[in-house]
Amino acid sequence: MAFQVFDSLTKEKRIFEPLEPGVVRMYNCGPTVYGRVHVGNLRTFLFADTLRRWLEVLGYEVRQVMNITDVGHLLDDADAGEDKIEAQARRERRDPWEISRGFTELFLADVRALGLREPRVRPKASEHVPEMLAMIEGLIAKGFAYQVGGDVYYEVAKFPRYGRLSGNTVAELEAGARIEVRAEKRHPADFALWKSDPGHIMKWPSRFGPDGFPGWHIECSAMAQKHLGDVLDLHTGGEDNVFPHHECEIAQSEAFTGKPFARYWMHSKFLQVDGGKMSKSLGNVWNLDDVRARGFSTRVLRFALIRGHYRGPLNFTWGILEEARSALEKLDELCADVRAAARGERAAAADQAGQEAVALARERFDAGMNDDLNVPQALASLFELRGALRATGLGREAAAEGLRFLAHAQAALGVLLLEEATLDVRMQALLAARGDARTRKDWAASDRIRDEIAALGVVLQDTPTGVVWRKKE
RNA sequence: GGCGGCAUAGCCAAGUGGCCCAAGGCGACGGAUUGCAAAUCCGUUAUUCCUCGGUUCAAAUCCGAGUGCCGCCUCCA
Known part of the structure; x- marks a missing residue:
C-alpha cells in the first residue's frame, strides 16, 4: 500500500513520491530560540520526527533539515514591533547572542530527551546571512524585490500565486487593513527581505548599509536551498506557519529558482491546553520540566502527544498524561510477553500460535501509518494484538515474528520498551529475601520488603507461576 | 470584516456513502483469581455519531442552515 499524505497546498491526500527515487528531501521549520520550547512546539517537532521515522521505515534515505532561528527578526513585516530575541535579551539583561545560544542548547536537550532523531543538518540562520543576501540580490535582479533606503521588500504583486497556500488573496489582505501601512511599501502586503536599523544588536553589513538584518521568511528559503537544493519533497511546520x-x-x-519549492506541504494542528489556547497569561504554557515535575516521563509525554492525529486538535491536560501512562503499561506488557515467548517462556505449544494475529496487526499498523500518518489507528493495532495473543497464545516461532513487528512499530513510534529491563544485585537480593519470607508464610516481612522494593520503583506481581516484576515510570 | 479547521460514549480518540446497531485507549461497574495488595483474566459500558432540514435504495460519512469551539489574517509550533 502506498504512503499517502495530506498536502496543505492542494488540500487533498496524495500518494507520496519523492522527486528522486529512494531519497526524500525534507525541511522542517524549527524553533526561534528566544524561549524554552513548550509542549505545543514539541507536538509539531514530534510530528516531523514521526514523518521522518515512517519514511525511513519505508526504506527512504531521508535528508532531513530542521533550522534554528537564532537571528532576531521583526515582530511583523511592517516594522511596527521589535525583535523578539533582542526583547528577551533586554528583559533578562543579557546579550542576545547568549540568549539564543542558551535556548538552542535547551532545545536540543529537550528534543533528545523526547527521543527525536537527529536531523542531518540543523542550520542556524545566523550562519547563513551570505546565502540570504545572495537570494535577495537575485530577487532584486529578477524584479521581484525593490530597495527603499536600507530596506528591501518583496513585491507581492509580481508573484500571482501569492495566497495559494493560505487562501488569502492580495486584494483581501489589503481590504483586511490589519497590516500597518508603510509609506515606502508599494503594497501593504509586501514583506521585508532585509531591514536596516543601527539600533539592532544582531546585524550585518551589506551593500544596503552597515547595520542590516534579514527578514524572517528569507532564512528558510535560503537554508532550504543551500542544504537540499531548489526543490524539496516535503516542507512541514505548525499550522500557524x-x-x-x-x-x-x-x-x-519560486521567484528565485523558477521551480516549485516543495512538492508536498504538511502542517500540524495546534495543541490546545485545557480546551483552549495556551498562553502565558493563563499560565498554561508547559515545558518538559513541568511535565517531569508532575512525575511523568518523557516517554509518557511522547506517547500522549502522538496519540492524536497530527491534523486534528489535541487537548493537553494532566489527565491525558495519566491515561497515557496507564495505556503504555499495556504496551510494555505486550512487549514483555512477546519477548518471553520468543525465549520459550510461557510460549504456546504450537509454534505457529498467534501468527495470524501478528500478521493482521502488522497489516493494520502499516495501513494506518500509510494513511497520512494515522498513528491512533497504528496504535490500536498494537492493543488489538495484545488482546488477540492473550486469547490464542503465542508460539515460539510466531513470537519471533512478533518481535520483528514490534521493532518495526518502534522504529516508527519511538515509545515502546523493546529491551529487556534488568535488576541490579541489590534488587535481586531483596526479591530473594521476599521469596524466602513468603515460603515461611511470614507475610509481615514479605509485605515490608515489597514496600521497600516499590519505593525503589519496581512493582511486584505474584502469579501462580512465580513473581513478575515491572519497573515503574 | 476575510480565510480555514473541528464537533463521535463519563473522558481521550479512529472511522468520512453500504463490511458501522461505530476501532482502540483511559475510567467505571460486575465476576474470576489472590495470604494481602497490586496486577492479571473474563464480561458489561454509543441502535448512535452537535442541532434542524435535504440528497440517496443506503449517511457519522454528501449538501444547506444553525449552534459551539479552535486557528490564521500581527510574533507564535
Whole structure:
C-alpha cells in the first residue's frame, strides 16, 4: 500500500513520491530560540520526527533539515514591533547572542530527551546571512524585490500565486487593513527581505548599509536551498506557519529558482491546553520540566502527544498524561510477553500460535501509518494484538515474528520498551529475601520488603507461576 | 470584516456513502483469581455519531442552515 499524505497546498491526500527515487528531501521549520520550547512546539517537532521515522521505515534515505532561528527578526513585516530575541535579551539583561545560544542548547536537550532523531543538518540562520543576501540580490535582479533606503521588500504583486497556500488573496489582505501601512511599501502586503536599523544588536553589513538584518521568511528559503537544493519533497511546520511564513517562502523561492519549492506541504494542528489556547497569561504554557515535575516521563509525554492525529486538535491536560501512562503499561506488557515467548517462556505449544494475529496487526499498523500518518489507528493495532495473543497464545516461532513487528512499530513510534529491563544485585537480593519470607508464610516481612522494593520503583506481581516484576515510570 | 479547521460514549480518540446497531485507549461497574495488595483474566459500558432540514435504495460519512469551539489574517509550533 502506498504512503499517502495530506498536502496543505492542494488540500487533498496524495500518494507520496519523492522527486528522486529512494531519497526524500525534507525541511522542517524549527524553533526561534528566544524561549524554552513548550509542549505545543514539541507536538509539531514530534510530528516531523514521526514523518521522518515512517519514511525511513519505508526504506527512504531521508535528508532531513530542521533550522534554528537564532537571528532576531521583526515582530511583523511592517516594522511596527521589535525583535523578539533582542526583547528577551533586554528583559533578562543579557546579550542576545547568549540568549539564543542558551535556548538552542535547551532545545536540543529537550528534543533528545523526547527521543527525536537527529536531523542531518540543523542550520542556524545566523550562519547563513551570505546565502540570504545572495537570494535577495537575485530577487532584486529578477524584479521581484525593490530597495527603499536600507530596506528591501518583496513585491507581492509580481508573484500571482501569492495566497495559494493560505487562501488569502492580495486584494483581501489589503481590504483586511490589519497590516500597518508603510509609506515606502508599494503594497501593504509586501514583506521585508532585509531591514536596516543601527539600533539592532544582531546585524550585518551589506551593500544596503552597515547595520542590516534579514527578514524572517528569507532564512528558510535560503537554508532550504543551500542544504537540499531548489526543490524539496516535503516542507512541514505548525499550522500557524501557513501564513505568512510559508506563503512568503514560496513566493521567494519560486521567484528565485523558477521551480516549485516543495512538492508536498504538511502542517500540524495546534495543541490546545485545557480546551483552549495556551498562553502565558493563563499560565498554561508547559515545558518538559513541568511535565517531569508532575512525575511523568518523557516517554509518557511522547506517547500522549502522538496519540492524536497530527491534523486534528489535541487537548493537553494532566489527565491525558495519566491515561497515557496507564495505556503504555499495556504496551510494555505486550512487549514483555512477546519477548518471553520468543525465549520459550510461557510460549504456546504450537509454534505457529498467534501468527495470524501478528500478521493482521502488522497489516493494520502499516495501513494506518500509510494513511497520512494515522498513528491512533497504528496504535490500536498494537492493543488489538495484545488482546488477540492473550486469547490464542503465542508460539515460539510466531513470537519471533512478533518481535520483528514490534521493532518495526518502534522504529516508527519511538515509545515502546523493546529491551529487556534488568535488576541490579541489590534488587535481586531483596526479591530473594521476599521469596524466602513468603515460603515461611511470614507475610509481615514479605509485605515490608515489597514496600521497600516499590519505593525503589519496581512493582511486584505474584502469579501462580512465580513473581513478575515491572519497573515503574 | 476575510480565510480555514473541528464537533463521535463519563473522558481521550479512529472511522468520512453500504463490511458501522461505530476501532482502540483511559475510567467505571460486575465476576474470576489472590495470604494481602497490586496486577492479571473474563464480561458489561454509543441502535448512535452537535442541532434542524435535504440528497440517496443506503449517511457519522454528501449538501444547506444553525449552534459551539479552535486557528490564521500581527510574533507564535
